[in-house]
Amino acid sequence: MVEKKRVEMDELRFWCKYWILVAFITVIERITYIFISWLPLYGEMKLGFFIYLWYPKTKGTNFVYDTFLRPYMAEHETEVDRKIMELRARAWDVFTHYWANCSEMGLAKFLEMFQYIAGQTAKFNQGKPANSKKYEERSSNIPPPPSPNGLRSPMARNRRPSTLSHINFVDSPRFGQQPDSPSTYEFDNNND
Template identity: 25%
Template sequence: MDQIKNQLQQFRQKLDGIEPLEKAEQATNVPKEYLTIVGTLVLFSLIFFSIGAGSMTSIVGFIYPAYKSLLAIESKVRGDDTQWLIYWVVYCFFSIIELFADMILYWIPFYYAFKLAFLLWCMLPQTRGATFLYEAFLKDFLKSQESKIDQALEDAKKTAKVIGHEVGSNVKEMVSGVAAAAASSEGDKKDD
């Protein structure tokens, strides 16, 4: 029992200085270490039982890395920039695969719990999972497909330009037609 109390005391010390937890502790009269433990259990229970799990895992996979990326941009150290850029490449690649495999993934039990674990493994500096995946698999694949990706992007750019031009022309014709109809309607009213 003393060991548990010691662990809780150490955990409490790590939570010191986190203002939202301090306010929550004062408002509820519940120690912040208990609030954190219960909150974490509720979060993992929601994910485990797939109650809002898709949104929850996407938020976890995005919020912390986005915050750390902003800090990395502002810091003078360049190693953390590379780590977070690699994370975003892996995250995007994973999201694209997930988009196309969505119907299959829906049937995997506890998929979102696995996804959360995977994203945490990828993002945490202690594990550097994204760096491992990039170095082991993605780097060579992306380099071998670089010309195809560049060509696909160039084709998409040309197509978007053509579509934009066509939409602009159609809007211009439509506005001209509406203006002509309005002018004709005005002329008819004056004649009456």
């Protein structure tokens, strides 16, 4: 069991070193890309170097990390940790600053939009439409809905029928009476 844990720790240490080197190389490559990208077979050399770092028989990760990166990290470890903490604090300050600004602007725009909608609603309610008489005439031609007991309301009886055909119900069920046939309608095409 102890040997198994030791192997897992060695593998974990290997992969941590590998990914630290990959990150370090990526950062350096971004800075120096203009100067080294024109070299012939640059991509192939980079691929070969990553295979050298990864391949278990060559143990390239341990050699490169122990030779180049470990001495620098051991010498400047406290400074690197302090810089990381400063960057973390700055990032948090920047995030809170921009979050506060965005929330203020969002609230201001929301209130501005709400005031605009309220103004448009008030403007719409204050003035009647230009063709309000036509609108009232059209709305007066719409018959009211039938009453629940099947009788027509007094307003509906006094209303003139429209110029279109209308339907008169004959033998409609009233007060619980059943009709003789399911649908008995009389169509009246008189134009009164």
